[in-house]
Amino acid sequence: GLAGAGAYLALTTTVLWATGCAAGGAGERHKAHLSELGRLGRDVASERTLSGPLFEGAEVLERRSLIELVLERNPTVEASRQAWRSAIARYPQEKALADPGVSYSFAPQSIGADDARFGNVVGVTQHFPFPGKRGLRGLAALAEADAAQHDYEATRLTLALITSTLFDDYYATERSLEVNEEHVALVEELKQSAEARYAVGRASMQDPLQAEVELAHLEHQRIVLETQRSVVVAQLNGLLHRPPEAQLPRPPLKLSPPALPGLGSKALQEEALRARPELLAAGARIDGAESILSLKKREYYPDFTLGGSYNSMWGEPDHRFMVGLAINLPIQFGTRRAATEQAQATLSLRQHELEGAADDVRVAVEQARARVVEASHVLTLYDERLIPAARDQLAAARSGFESGQNTFLAVIEGEKNLRAVELAAEVALADAHRRAAELWRTVGRFPWTNKEER
Numbered sequence: 001g002l003a004g005a006g007a008y009l010a011l012t013t014t015v016l017w018a019t020g021c022a023a024g025g026a027g028e029r030h031k032a033h034l035s036e037l038g039r040l041g042r043d044v045a046s047e048r049t050l051s052g053p054l055f056e057g058a059e060v061l062e063r064r065s066l067i068e069l070v071l072e073r074n075p076t077v078e079a080s081r082q083a084w085r086s087a088i089a090r091y092p093q094e095k096a097l098a099d100p101g102v103s104y105s106f107a108p109q110s111i112g113a114d115d116a117r118f119g120n121v122v123g124v125t126q127h128f129p130f131p132g133k134r135g136l137r138g139l140a141a142l143a144e145a146d147a148a149q150h151d152y153e154a155t156r157l158t159l160a161l162i163t164s165t166l167f168d169d170y171y172a173t174e175r176s177l178e179v180n181e182e183h184v185a186l187v188e189e190l191k192q193s194a195e196a197r198y199a200v201g202r203a204s205m206q207d208p209l210q211a212e213v214e215l216a217h218l219e220h221q222r223i224v225l226e227t228q229r230s231v232v233v234a235q236l237n238g239l240l241h242r243p244p245e246a247q248l249p250r251p252p253l254k255l256s257p258p259a260l261p262g263l264g265s266k267a268l269q270e271e272a273l274r275a276r277p278e279l280l281a282a283g284a285r286i287d288g289a290e291s292i293l294s295l296k297k298r299e300y301y302p303d304f305t306l307g308g309s310y311n312s313m314w315g316e317p318d319h320r321f322m323v324g325l326a327i328n329l330p331i332q333f334g335t336r337r338a339a340t341e342q343a344q345a346t347l348s349l350r351q352h353e354l355e356g357a358a359d360d361v362r363v364a365v366e367q368a369r370a371r372v373v374e375a376s377h378v379l380t381l382y383d384e385r386l387i388p389a390a391r392d393q394l395a396a397a398r399s400g401f402e403s404g405q406n407t408f409l410a411v412i413e414g415e416k417n418l419r420a421v422e423l424a425a426e427v428a429l430a431d432a433h434r435r436a437a438e439l440w441r442t443v444g445r446f447p448w449t450n451k452e453e454r
Helices: 001-022 028-048 063-073 075-088 090-095 131-200 204-241 265-275 276-297 333-402 409-441
Strands: 101-105 122-129 304-311 321-327
Touching: 028 090, 028 131, 063 131, 075 090, 075 131, 090 131, 131 204, 131 276, 131 333, 131 409, 204 333, 204 409, 265 276, 265 333, 265 409, 276 333, 333 409
Parallel strands: none
Antiparallel strands: 101 122, 122 304, 304 321
């Protein structure tokens, strides 16, 4: 009766549930994803619970600490982590069996009938894809999770490069303001010298006026540089997920020249092909496309539906329990051929995307390496030739003015040339660090590969 049907239903459901929960070999990869995702989530949560100013007690802003704070606090990183989390969650869905079906029916006219037993039927069904289909769906989902993890790493590298570049902008602007201030003092000194010579009749009134015009240009340049600094500070604060007007520690007084890579172009290209997360993500998507192609080929095989029932209306007890098997007939060959062709095209697409991306990486590495070498040569040129020559030129102009051999205009031109060279030298130093950071990004490294600033 009903008690026997209920016991049969419970036993059948338990067996089917246990079969659906059987884990495949890909389960360890899924667990590894969950473990790494959880660790990163704890790191983010612990950072967000910190109280107090970010740079409390810090007098100098350091490149590495700034980048690490951006990677901990920037919402883009967390958004990328959540995309990875979403991709991981697909795996148990793709691996799971469909929910079992349970049915119950009864014969209304048998209720209370004297000449017939109460008639009811209890049935349970469970759909099973052809062996291997669920595993392939799971592998495809894990491949997307792998790609999402590599996308997360690419996001971190890109943000690190942006932060490092803004750090160099911050340094160059601050140092340019210091150079501007130094030249204001220099021009004030030249103006006083011209006024003294004018007072004794050894110079014209035009000389101190030229100095005054130059001071006005320096004031205008200061305003422009302060605006640039405010813009850079706002951008850095935006990356740090804090108000744009918040204060930052000053940049280093002087950057050390970036270290040149110790590897040649070919070695750097090979390292990039191994380490670039964009290429690793493309490779993972190829794995996923291969799994989908194998799955589409397996769609030519039928799926199964197992069922069991208990029918109390059979007079013979041996006939009341029934078990059965149903299969679909995969005879829509045109549909399956089209699906297989689509999967094959997608796989070919992913493979060619990877080949194109690898070519782009090789070119980017060589371009970045050449720019690093160029920036290093420019930096040496400023340090060893241009700055000493500009200083000598100004010294000679001042000496000639004092002795009456040249005009005050030559002194002003010498000062302007020295200022332009000194400003360009600071920009060249920051640019050398930018180029180095770009090279490390193209290789797949973080910018702090180089030695720290002092």
